Amino acid sequence: MHARRQQRSPFAGPPVKAVEPGARFSVVIVNYNGGPMLLACVSSAVREGVPASRIILVDNGSHDDSLANLLQKFPEVVILRNPCNAGFARAVNSGIQVASTEFILLLNNDAQLEPEALRALAEGFDRFPSLAIAGGQLRYPDGRLQNAFAPLPSLVEEILPLSLLKLIDPVRFRRKSVDNRPIFVDCVFGACLCVRRSVLPPLGFLDEGFFFFFEEIDWCRRAQRLGFEVCHLPAAKAVHGGGLTANRFRGPARVEYQRSKLTYFRKASGTAGYVAVSVVLFLRTLVNALAGGVACLATLFLNRRLRTRAATYWYLVCWHILLRPASWGLPGKCPRAGGM
Numbered sequence: 001m002h003a004r005r006q007q008r009s010p011f012a013g014p015p016v017k018a019v020e021p022g023a024r025f026s027v028v029i030v031n032y033n034g035g036p037m038l039l040a041c042v043s044s045a046v047r048e049g050v051p052a053s054r055i056i057l058v059d060n061g062s063h064d065d066s067l068a069n070l071l072q073k074f075p076e077v078v079i080l081r082n083p084c085n086a087g088f089a090r091a092v093n094s095g096i097q098v099a100s101t102e103f104i105l106l107l108n109n110d111a112q113l114e115p116e117a118l119r120a121l122a123e124g125f126d127r128f129p130s131l132a133i134a135g136g137q138l139r140y141p142d143g144r145l146q147n148a149f150a151p152l153p154s155l156v157e158e159i160l161p162l163s164l165l166k167l168i169d170p171v172r173f174r175r176k177s178v179d180n181r182p183i184f185v186d187c188v189f190g191a192c193l194c195v196r197r198s199v200l201p202p203l204g205f206l207d208e209g210f211f212f213f214f215e216e217i218d219w220c221r222r223a224q225r226l227g228f229e230v231c232h233l234p235a236a237k238a239v240h241g242g243g244l245t246a247n248r249f250r251g252p253a254r255v256e257y258q259r260s261k262l263t264y265f266r267k268a269s270g271t272a273g274y275v276a277v278s279v280v281l282f283l284r285t286l287v288n289a290l291a292g293g294v295a296c297l298a299t300l301f302l303n304r305r306l307r308t309r310a311a312t313y314w315y316l317v318c319w320h321i322l323l324r325p326a327s328w329g330l331p332g333k334c335p336r337a338g339g340m
Contacts, residue, residue: 021119022049024102025194028095030088031059032332034066034109037241042074044112044238045105052076056098058091060084061332084334087211088190096205101197106216108191110241111138120235121194124182132199132228133220135188136236137176146240147175149185149232152221153214153264155273158280183232187220192238195219202226209267212253212330214260221268250308251315255329258285258316262324282320289313 027045031038038057045055053076059067061084070077080094096104103125107113117136124134138146151157151172157165165173177183193216195203203223206215220230258281266274292310301307319328 020049021122023051024122025050025105025118026054026056026099026101026103027105027107028056028058028092028099029107029109030091030095031057031062031066031109032085033062033064035064036066036069038066038109039070039073040112041107041109042070042077044114045107046074048113048115048118050118053078054099054101056080056095058082058095060086060091061334082334085330085332086334087208088213089206089208089210089215090334092215093205093208096200099197104195104197106190106193106195107238108240111191112239113192114237114239117192117236117238120233120237124231124233124236125194125196128182128229128231130227130229131231132196132203132223132226133188133216133230134194134233134236135190135231136192136194136238137232137234138189138191138238138240140242141239145176145178146242147189148191148234149183149188150175150217152186152268153217153261155269155276155280158277158284177232177234180234183234185230185232186224187217188230188232190216191240192236194236199223199226199228203228207267209263210260211333212256212260214264218264218267251312252328252330254312254316255319258319259324259329282317285313285316285320289317 022045027050029038029041034041042052042055042057046052052074055074056078057067057070058080060082067079071079078098080091080098082091082094086094092106103121105118105121121134121136125131135148138148140146157173162173203219203226207218210218223230261281262274262278265277269277289310292306292313295306296303296310299306319325322328
């Protein structure tokens with residue numbers, strides 16, 4: 001946690017203007033075969049007062065009709081098209097470069113803003129001049145509270161189960177809160193994340209070394225190293241499908257998650273941290289794969305959920321054994337230099 005800094009930051013931007021909150025925001029949405037949920041996402045931003053012309057849709061090589069349906073209802077939306085899946089960070093960065101408003105909201109295509117969400121975000125930035133990145137409260141479509149923030153990743157979390165860590169330090173290792181007050185945190189998750197545009201010159205854009213996952217965690221880490229603050233603003237509410245896009249590709253998506261986790265530790269903890277996490281990650285994956293295989297045998301492979309879980313972990317084990325080929329992961333990816 002970080003102490004609140006009351007002095008005005010040199011990057012805090014101009015004084016607050018008497019305008020509707022939505023007019024202070026641009027919204028960047030990355031789409032990959034989003035289907036109907038994309039239209040619902042954009043509609044929620046428009047309802048919150050964001051002009052359609054300030055909604056920047058970056059499409060990562062979709063081949064469904066999500067873009068056609070969107071443009072039929074909102075022809076003013078700015079569309080940036082990638083011929084292939086460029087990944088989240090690269091797509092977001094191209095959208096940020098087009099945005100020119102005071103605040104830039106990153107919104108997943110399976111998320112929808114709830115009423116007054118942008119007002120709550122704007123009030124949070126106005127209240128805390130050193131606030132660089134803020135995240136909203138996330139809920140599943142059935143109303144259950146979703147993880148929205150976390151401490152920065154550490155080797156301790158890789159070794160010990162989260163349930164035990166929460167018993168040891170329930171405040172540090174919590175991921176959500178029913179309290180409506182702002183909470184200064186290490187990092188917020190990217191499903192509904194807002195950045196103050198004026199901090200971008202010193203902060204920089206998302207690191208495109210991350211294809212999918214962990215890019216916003218790295219962004220928050222870098223912001224705090226520069227002396228800025230990161231805050232969870234629970235009054236800014238959004239409904240989030242919870243990885244609907246990734247869930248369509250369970251094994252490949254988990255490869256991207258583990259690859260990004262290793263990329264994060266290599267960057268944040270150096271070679272020693274990277275090697276340690278590599279070993280722990282492989283051993284945990286192997287144990288889960290073996291346990292999944294035993295569970296499938298015990299149920300005569302009749303339980304579909306257990307079969308899917310076991311297959312996902314064995315897919316990951318194979319990826320590790322084959323020295324983590326860069327070609328494995330989500331489909332349709334743009335060519336990238338290097339990789340794990």
